[in-house]
Amino acid sequence: MEARSPFLDTIFLLRNSGSMTVFSNLQEISKKEEQEAGAYFETEFEKEQLEFLSAGIHYQQEAAVWGAKVLYHSAQLYLIRENTAKDLDKLIPKLKINPDVSSILSADLSLRFLPQITSVLQAADPNDPLVKILEDILTKFHYSGIGYQLNLEKVNWEKELQDKTYRKLYLERIVEKKAYALAEIPYINQLLMAEFGLYKEVFWKELKIITEENE
Secondary structure (H helix, E strand, O other): OOOOOHHHHHHHHHHHHOOOOOOOOOOOOOHHHHHHHHHHHHHHHHHHHOOOOOOOOOOOHHHHHHHHHHHHHHHHHHHOOOOOHHHHHHHOOOOOOOOOHHHHHHHHHHHOOHHHHHHHHHHHOOOOHHHHHHHHHHHHOOOOOOOOOOOOOOOOHHHHOOOHHHHHHHHHHHHHHOOHHHHOOHHHHHHHHHHHHHHHHHHHOOOOOOOOOOO
16 A cells, blocks of 8 residues: 555554654644555454454454554654643544454554553653553553553453453463563463463473462
């Protein structure tokens, strides 16, 4: 797909190369750009879905486009902060649907990059109100925040990870990111050990085996 805007350019480049070009002009994202981004993310979702074939998980365009807008404006706001405080709610909107596995994985196409931007913003100014907004998003969509320090004490993990496909993806990302804080939660630790089986030393030698007693 041919990019025709800073928003689309940024998203395509990030997905294809893992890098971002941040444009210094804050512009409203048009409906046409949202539609083009939505079509692009649908293709990207279908590619990733080949790795977790599941009839119960579907592309959720609203969540995918929302995640892209949050990411794009967050990166811009790292550079442009003059007179932007009043516009934070508009630039970083709330998702209007309740997250389920489909919307979580659709939004993750962009939100997986959000922890890096949040870390940079926090390093620049720990009291930045934008940091709190982004951390709240990552707390709600914590699959995308794996590896970033979040307060997830209220999560009911048994309920959260009841979908087998989502559970598998969640555990794989914990291992990929070596997210010790999550891996040492007793319930998740038990799931990981069951997945590792006899090959625990190969997959994650340093990870402790956690029980309720030694928590």
